[in-house]
Amino acid sequence: MTRRFGLAAVPAALCAGAMGQTTTLTVDSAQSQMDLSLTLNISLLGSATSGDSSPISGTLEVELDDYALPTAFTIHDFDLALSDDLAFNFSLFLTDVNATASSLGATYANPGVPVGPVPLSGGMFAFASVPTALTGSVVATGDVFGVGAINETIDLSAQEPFEAPADGMISSDGVTVTLDGGMITFSGSTEIIPGVATMDVAGTVTFVASGPAPAPGGCNAADLAEPFNVLDFSDVVAFLTAFGAMDPGADLAPPTGVFDFSDVVAFLGAFGSGCP
DSSP: OEEOOSOOOOOSOOOOSOOOOEEEEEEOGGGOEEEEEEEEEETTTEEEEEEEEEEEEEEEEEEESOSSSOOEEEEEEEEEEESSOEEEEEEETTEEEEEEEEEEEEEESSTTSOEEEEEOBTTEEEEEEEEEEEEEEEEEEEEETTTEEEEEEEEGGGSOOEEEEEEEEEEEOSSEEEEEEEEEEEEEEEEEETTTEEEEEEEEEEEEEEEEOOOOOOSSTTOOSSSTTOOSHHHHHHHHHHHHTTOGGGOOSSSTTEESHHHHHHHHHHHHHOOO
């Protein structure tokens, strides 16, 4: 990096305020799982249901409006994966079918477009619908009365995403964000033997997750030191210290990587504009 003083272009506008900060929560697989229920429906024979469950792991990208005293919660992304394959058995009149679900997972179906914010009441939240997609596959094999031997594969990732309700409790003390008792429920149906058999899918994902609260941010580019949202001498000292150390926090104007008079002018402009 280079420190250089000289004439340089100064941005016409500076950041008016800090954007919402997200954090990544890691799922505790010892306290989190997916319960999956499959129902095989066969024309004229009836239906049979079988269930299984597995621990899950993964991450969630979330946002709180205030990491010290949160009042609103937004989901940006999640990626959850089952630790184990699941096994199912369906028995009907002269019919026996086994199914194995492999590489199962649940992901946020609309990345880049967050859902929320929803209000928190005592830390409790409720989303009416969260875009969700399933991953993995289900392979069903066996003998079906009137049809014979079957070997059918359902690619869950090829199924349409769905809107799933989600609720639970989230808290933050400014240092750690904890999501406790989070729950996503889902259901759907697909045809596995045209005109003969369908399979209904219903499941619940429950999870506990935690992660670091983001470091507090300032109201604009000059708000570099606590107390944030107040521009005072501590911000001036922080800028001068960062500038002298060629810290990226003081690199406020182009050219990036060059610490020169344009950075000083940018800081003074932001400091003079004050916090909103």
